[in-house]
Amino acid sequence: MKKYNLIPATILVVIIITLAGCSNTPSEEYYSESDYKTIEKIDTHVHINTADHTLAEQAKTDNFRLITVNVNSPSYPELHTQRDVGSQLRNETDGNVQFLTTISLENWDDEEYWVQSTLQQLEESFEKGAIGVKFWKNIGMEFKNAAGEFVMIDDPQFDPVFEYLAERNIPVLGHIGEPHSCWQPLEEMGVNFIREYYSNHPQYHMYLHPDNPSYDEIIESRNNMLDKNPDLIFIGAHLGSMEWSIEMMRDHLDRYPNMVYDMAHRVTLLQYLTQQDRQGVRQLFLDYPDRFVYSTDIQHHVHSNPDDIRELAERTWRQDWEYFTTDHILMDSEVNDQTFRGLKLPKNVIDHLYRLNAERVFAGF
Ligand SMILES: [Zn+2]
Numbered sequence: 635m636k637k638y639n640l641i642p643a644t645i646l647v648v649i650i651i652t653l654a655g656c657s658n659t660p661s662e663e664y665y666s667e668s669d670y671k672t673i674e675k676i677d678t679h680v681h682i683n684t685a686d687h688t689l690a691e692q693a694k695t696d697n698f699r700l701i702t703v704n705v706n707s708p709s710y711p712e713l714h715t716q717r718d719v720g721s722q723l724r725n726e727t728d729g730n731v732q733f734l735t736t737i738s739l740e741n742w743d744d745e746e747y748w749v750q751s752t753l754q755q756l757e758e759s760f761e762k763g764a765i766g767v768k769f770w771k772n773i774g775m776e777f778k779n780a781a782g783e784f785v786m787i788d789d790p791q792f793d794p795v796f797e798y799l800a801e802r803n804i805p806v807l808g809h810i811g812e813p814h815s816c817w818q819p820l821e822e823m824g825v826n827f828i829r830e831y832y833s834n835h836p837q838y839h840m841y842l843h844p845d846n847p848s849y850d851e852i853i854e855s856r857n858n859m860l861d862k863n864p865d866l867i868f869i870g871a872h873l874g875s876m877e878w879s880i881e882m883m884r885d886h887l888d889r890y891p892n893m894v895y896d897m898a899h900r901v902t903l904l905q906y907l908t909q910q911d912r913q914g915v916r917q918l919f920l921d922y923p924d925r926f927v928y929s930t931d932i933q934h935h936v937h938s939n940p941d942d943i944r945e946l947a948e949r950t951w952r953q954d955w956e957y958f959t960t961d962h963i964l965m966d967s968e969v970n971d972q973t974f975r976g977l978k979l980p981k982n983v984i985d986h987l988y989r990l991n992a993e994r995v996f997a998g999f
Contacts, residue, residue: 663980665959670952671697673984676992676999677951679703679807679871679898679929682731683711685719688940689932690727692947699729701996703768703807704736713738721762732998734766734807735759737795739773743780749794756798765998766805766869774810774852775838784847788858796863805867805995807896811852811875813903816840825906827899827968849875860890867995868893869927877903880914887925894924894995898931901954905966908974916977923983927992930954959984 665673675698682689682702693700702723704716711719713736720733735756741748756767773787785791787810799806815823816832817840823829832839840846847855853875860868873895876882886893897904908915919926930950934943956962961978965971979987993999 664978665981665984667952667956667960669959670955671695673697673988675699675951675988676928677701677930677932678869678927678992678996679896679931681705681710681931681933681935682723683716683719684934684936684938685722686934686936686940687723687726688943689934689947690723690731692944694727694730696948696951698951699999700731701734701765701992702731703734704764705768706736706738706770706772717759717762717764720764724763732765732996733763734768735764736768736770739777739785742777742785742791745791749791752795753798756795760804763998765996766807767799768807768871769810771809771812771838774847774855775812775840786847786852786855788855788862792859793862796859796866800863800866803867803997805869805997807869807871808856809871809875810856811849812838812840813872813875813900814849814878817849824970825902825968826970827902857886857889860893864892866892869995870895872896872898873900873903877907880907880911880918883918884921887922894927894991896927896929898929901930901957902966902968905957905964905969905974908977909969909972912975912977916979919977919979919983919987923986924991924994926987927995928954928988958987 675696677693677698678701680689680700680702682700690700702720704713704720706713710716717733717735720735723731724733737752738755741751759767769787773785775784777785779785787808796806813828815825815828816838819841820829820833820839823832836842840849860866868890870876870886870893873883874886874893876886877900883895904915932943932947932950953964953966957964957976958979960976962976963973964976965973
């Protein structure tokens with residue numbers, strides 16, 4: 635027992651200072667894995683294309699609210715069906731699931747008719763409860779006008795639509811462009827799920843389509859549109875297609891104060907960046923705590939197995955929580971076979987990422 639009395643005074647001072655410095659860490663400044671279910675969270679980007687409540691129920695269990703996003707994609711149901719499903723889920727879950735509507739490009743070449751019918755469809759969607767509008771990558775990458783030219787997002791024909799949305803403070807979720815790797819050959823892609831996606835979707839693998847608009851042209855068209863609409867609330871889906879460069883993401887946040895990023899199916903890309911520059915990724919969130927919304931891109935279709943959906947949601951949400959809140963050494967086969975360390979972001983940043991920013995941006999929440 636006596637030896638305890640022999641601790642030199644200097645060491646005692648160090649112990650006391652250390653204890654004092656720790657008085658509000660780590661239990662107060664950081665969340666842990668065990669806080670996962672107690673913290674209210676929002677996943678701002680999922681796709682529920684069925685009236686089935688599996689994902690909505692799993693969300694409730696895990697303390698999530700959801701935004702399901704309508705998309706003008708050929709592999710998705712008709713737009714009016716997607717809208718009705720979104721509206722129905724919203725009503726049946728007491729608003730725990732909200733939805734974003736989207737626009738059609740049908741009759742694009744009849745400008746006056748297209749603008750009028752688009753504004754009318756938007757009006758109807760908001761009456762049915764939509765809290766924002768999705769614009770998809772077919773603009774700039776796939777859809778052509780009657781003259782055979784790619785229609786870009788800064789096309790003046792979109793101007794009255796964006797003006798209408800900006801005036802009403804209705805947020806736009808813009809998936810414009812693709813990951814930078816989309817313009818690279820498969821063997822140069824560093825992330826497994828990206829390589830797999832373009833192997834299975836060669837029509838969107840722009841390396842194979844050198845005559846289509848380039849990455850820079852698509853980003854420039856997106857920026858031109860934002861320059862024309864400085865008041866538009868814009869969510870750059872999938873890290874604004876700038877997931878490959880911390881510097882580029884920072885530059886655009888500085889340049890466009892009304893832009894935030896979602897990270898739907900891009901947490902893996904953040905983890906890939908974390909392998910190269912963890913401090914840089916962490917600092918991005920610390921410097922811009924109010925500019926990111928958490929999102930996953932989980933898809934639930936009519937043909938999905940509900941057990942698989944439950945498992946996918948629970949696993950994705952928990953793994954992402956561990957990545958953002960702890961400094962555990964992690965690995966994910968969707969990224970590659972290398973490890974990365976969790977970001978361990980402070981509580982305040984987590985609260986913004988997981989809920990507060992979404993509540994601000996999507997006023998309907
Ligand atoms: Zn999506």
